[in-house]
Amino acid sequence: MxxxxxxxxxxxxxxxxxxxxxxxxxxxxxxxxxxxxxxxxxxxxxxxxxxxxxxxxxxxxxxxxxxxxxxxxxxxxxxxxxxxxxxxxxxxxxxxxxxxxxxxxxxxxxxxxxEVDMHAMQTSGNCIRNVTADHYAGAAVDEIEDPRIWCEIVRQWSTLHPEFSFLPRKFKIAITGSPNDRAAVRVHDIGLRLWKNEAGEVGFEVIVGGGLGRTPMIGKTLREFLPRDELLAYLEATLRVYNRYGRRDNLYKARIKILVHEIGAEKMREEVEAEYLSIRDSALRLPAETIEAIAHQFAPPVLPERPMISGRVEAERLSNADFALWLKSNVAPHRVKGYAIVTASLKPAGSPPGDASAAQMEGVADIADAFSQSELRVSHEQNLIFPHVAIDDLPQVYKSLAALGFAEANIGKITDIIACPGLDYCALANARSIPVAQRISTHFAGLARQHDIGDLKIKISGCINACGHHHVGHIGILGVDKNGVELYQLSLGGDVDFGKTAIGTILGPAVTADKVVEAVDSLVATYLDNRQDNERFVDTYRRLGAKPFKERVYAAV
Amino acid sequence: MPLFSEAGLPASYVPLSFSDWQQRPEWPAVSLANTDPVEDLAPHVGRLRLIVLNFPKFSDGRAYSQARLLRGRMGYRGELRATGGVLIDQIPFMLRCGFDSFESEQKGFEEALAKARTLFSVVYQPTEDGRIPASRLRLDHTVAPTP
Known part of the structure; x- marks a missing residue:
């Protein structure tokens, strides 16, 4: 094994x-x-x-x-x-x-x-950054192919790439293997989506020029369907066009999204396709044997099928209301019968999102050894995931996580906040992010209420660089500095779901730090008063527009 | 600026700027800005003996692409010289892109150049330096190590 x-x-x-x-x-x-x-x-x-x-x-x-x-x-x-x-x-x-x-x-x-086959290469600088993927990869029910096979191929190709180590700006690639995109591929410099065409072949949709930051943009599809073995040739062609023609005169206009925007998607496609045609049949073409050898290493664990219904789970569900909520929010379906994907929340009430102590990391590693094939995932929502948990083990996993403080039943809820490090750590930040997240998290701490409010993504950035992804939050919060005072700009309606990817719209004037919680509370109250059926916050906003939300927020603050 | 090359100092040609060279394309040496269209040299590469590519700042990497196009796409075989912001820590990248001579004012450049090809014994990308990337070596099972 x-x-x-x-x-x-x-x-x-x-x-x-x-x-x-x-x-x-x-x-x-x-x-x-x-x-x-x-x-x-x-x-x-x-x-x-x-x-x-x-x-x-x-x-x-x-x-x-x-x-x-x-x-x-x-x-x-x-x-x-x-x-x-x-x-x-x-x-x-x-x-x-x-x-x-x-x-x-x-x-x-x-x-x-x-010593454990890890590194910190290319996690910063104007080069191809660490490649990200769907955090449910290899376990997701809806997966067409494990995107990590391709991430690893891209990782090797991009590592110390001699031509692309001094790009105009950083370059981020994300890959998803599922129709339900959990990797936000439309807001990356290059997003790759594996899909199966009518002939039954699997290939990539290649999306270029998305991104958040100062100028948020949704990426454009340059290629509907790219054969898998031509991936590196297409990437090399795209990067070469960017390295040659991307702007270097202005740091804020140097990302590939600006090049695509300025020359247009059509011209970009022409340039990339021309370059690609001249290198398609080079040594960059991936031999089937190479792909198979890497794919083989991602072969999933052999999990014997088990009953979907567990007496232990049902007993615990009836006697423990928090566990019942946790099953709903933190447990996702697994492709093998009798198993589940479990998310450990690194967002306990009032804590800095995404932080873990050494002891907590070791505790999580122990749980992975006991219940999840010794494997873990980090999500871009700053949580840790156990990809292969037997349903019958869920009560024990819950209990072990509770002991670590990571069993909050809040995944996808209002306190599952994404926040950048902000002014507490970061040299670029204009305002603090973590304390704002902590105050919101404390205010909405009750689990029953959070589950009543339902799915609501709050994303907080401490500056325009948008590391907290505020543009794509259902509620986005951006810290700005106005004459030395930290203010927070609210935006509504952002989304990263595939097919619905949207940049949020600014609600109105920024509010002071002490009013952020009140403002969010007013937004939630407006939603609760107006929601129909099982509408999510963002659906109600889309149906009604900003007006009722805006009126209530600015009447309150 | 001091000139370095692995093969000893090459025969000296005085390069013309791209616009001057366009007037005299029979001249064997040209110096390009990193915005000059390198593709225009294609019909002449067989005759050219020296092409100088410029790094206005070490952090401006456009000339790496120019170099690869000259070596890979156009099959240029003459001297390919890097000038401008040329620093010790870029040598491995430059060698992989096909540069073979360097103008640099940095102290210790000659020693660094002597060691640069062996700094990394593994490469992942096929480029114009002829080194065999790990992915190909793995296919040759006589040398591929077992994980």
Whole structure:
């Protein structure tokens, strides 16, 4: 039996990561010796995941396609204890950030990561970033093909790509293998969606030029159907067009979405297709054997079918109302009969979204060993997922998670808030995000009420760069600075669901920090007064428009 | 600016700017801005002996694409020189894109160049430097290690 059900490094991968650590060790030495200026050192440290934040260096560790083995999570806990302050922050890009790293320690921290086949390469800088995927990949009921196979192929191709390491700006790729997109592929520089055409062949829809940030845009489909073995040729062609023609005169206009917007999707398609045709039949074409070898490593665990109804679950459901709610919100269907996908909420009432202490990470790793094939996922909604849990084990998983503080029955609810680190940590932020999330979370803490309010996604960013994805929140909250005062701009109606992807509309004037909770409360009250049938918040908003929400919010604040 | 190359200093040609060279396309050496249309050199690459590509800042990576198009698409075989923001830590990338000479003022450049090809013994991408990427080596089961 393999020890993991996802890609395992071989000696090639291990050698490259080890050599990269040694290269960085030498670069840090030269920086500390004064042989490199900070300007020269900056892109080197960034492409090794090291940021200089407000108070200290931050290390952003790549968790490719959000998939982790329990032994890797234990190592992350160990690293956070040894080189940081004993906790980490899971991000909206399925990465882990440690906020208090010393420059001198960074090479050793990276060497420790390499021991469990992990790295921090290309989690920052103007290069191809860590590739993200559907967090239910390999377990989802609606999956056509495991997108992580393709993420791994892209990970290798993009790692230390000699042509694309000094792009105009960062470049983010996301891949989904399901019709119900959980990877937000329309708001990435490139989004790839696997689908099956009428001939029964599986290929990619290639979506280019989406993104959030200062200028939110929905990506354009450049290719309806791309044969899978031509993926790298198409990516290389797209990146080459971007590297050559993307703007470099203005940092805020340098993403590929601006190029697509300025020259138009048609012209972009022409350029990319022309480039692609001249490299399609090169060494970039993926041999079937290569694809099969990587796909083989993602072969799912063999899970014997089990009963869907469990006496233990039913007994607990009747006696424990919180558990009953948890089953509804935190447990999703699995493709194998008798199993479920469980989401551990890293959003207990009043806590910073996405934070986990070393002890909590170890506790989660123990649960994965006992109940989920030693495997975990990080979601872009900053939660941790057990992909393969037997239904009969759900009461025990719940109890173990409750002991860690991760059993809040709030997935998809108003307190399952996405928030960027904000002004508490980040050098770019204009305003704090985490305390706002904490106040909203505390205000709406009652589970029965949250479940009554239903599905509602709140997303908070501390600046226009939109790391908290506020543009696509049902309620988006953006922190802005006005003459030294932190204000918060509200927007409504954003969405990342495939086919419904939308950028939210600003509601009205920004409100002060102490009024954010009242404003959100007014929005929710307007919804509750007006909802019909099983309408979600965002559906009511779409039906009624902004007016009733706006009137109530500004009457209250 | 000091000039470095793996093969020792090459024969010297004085490159013309792209606009001057267009007036005299029989001249064997040209220097391109990173916005000049590299495709226009295609009919002439057999005759050219030196092409200089410019990095206005080390962080402006357009010339990497120009280099790959010259080596890969057009089959240029002459000297390909990087100038401008050329730093030690970019050498491995530049070699992989087909550069073979470098103008740099950075201290220690010569030593770094001597080591640059062996800094990474594994590569993942097929490029113009002829190195065999890991994905191909894995298909050759006589050398592929077992996971």
């Amino acid at each position: 393999p020890d993991t059900y996802f890609y395992r490094y071989d000696d090639f991968d291990r050698t490259l990561v080890a050599e990269r650590v040694e290269q960085f060790r030498d670069q840090v030495r030269r920086r500390l010796a004064g042989e490199l200026t900070e300007e020269q050192f900056k892109p080197l440290r960034l492409t090794n995941g090291l940021y200089l934040q407000l108070h200290a260096y931050m290390l952003r560790i790549a968790i490719p396609y959000g998939t982790l083995a329990s032994r890797q999570l234990r190592k992350l806990a160990e690293i956070s204890r040894k080189y940081d302050r004993g906790y980490g922050h899971f991000t909206t890009r399925q990465n882990l950030q440690l906020n208090w790293i010393r420059l001198e320690d960074a090479p050793d921290a990276l060497a420790a990561l390499a």
